[in-house]
Amino acid sequence: MLVYQDKLSGDELLSDSFPYKEIENGVIWEVEGKWVTLGAVDVDIGANPSAEGEEDEGVDDQAVKVVDIVDTFRIQEQPPFDKKQFVAYIKKYIKLLTPKLEGDEQEVFKKNIEGATKFLLGKLKDLQFFVGESMHEDGTLVFAYYNDGATNPTFLYFGHGLKEVKC
DSSP, rough: EOOOOOTTOOOOOEESSSSSETTTTTTTEEEEEOEEEESOOOOOOOOOOTTTTTTOOOOOOEEEEEEHHHHHHTEEEEEEOOOOHHHHHHHHHHHHHHHGSSSHHHHHHHHHHHHHHHHHHHHGOOOOEEETOOOOOSOOOOOEEEOOOSSSEEEEEEEGEEEEEEO
């Protein structure tokens, strides 16, 4: 199994259990999330409560709906950014991440981050913002949005900000 850690904070943000598609010249990875129900218990003991004159009380199983990626990696939602805050974050992120990239990776990132930033700015009003479990202030942001009519969120990661670790 491969886990992808944030190069800046060390938080686990993704694994190979969630296939990704590279967009914006590989700077952004797009991953489909899915709403799942945790804790749901369906117990069928074969009895027919209405025939026995009893009300079916059901099971209080504390079922909760979560997004699989949010739950698995314990990423934490943050308040949304306005354009000014987002641009300030991107500038700081580029400054912190660039020295951690090597050779060609650094050149590809520098060349394509502007296009990726414009792509994200175009979706800014629709984005949800997440940080890793440690909530490190300089960590990589993870973005989520819903495609037109979609019931499941799509997550966006900066691919260059992730380090592949074998487990």
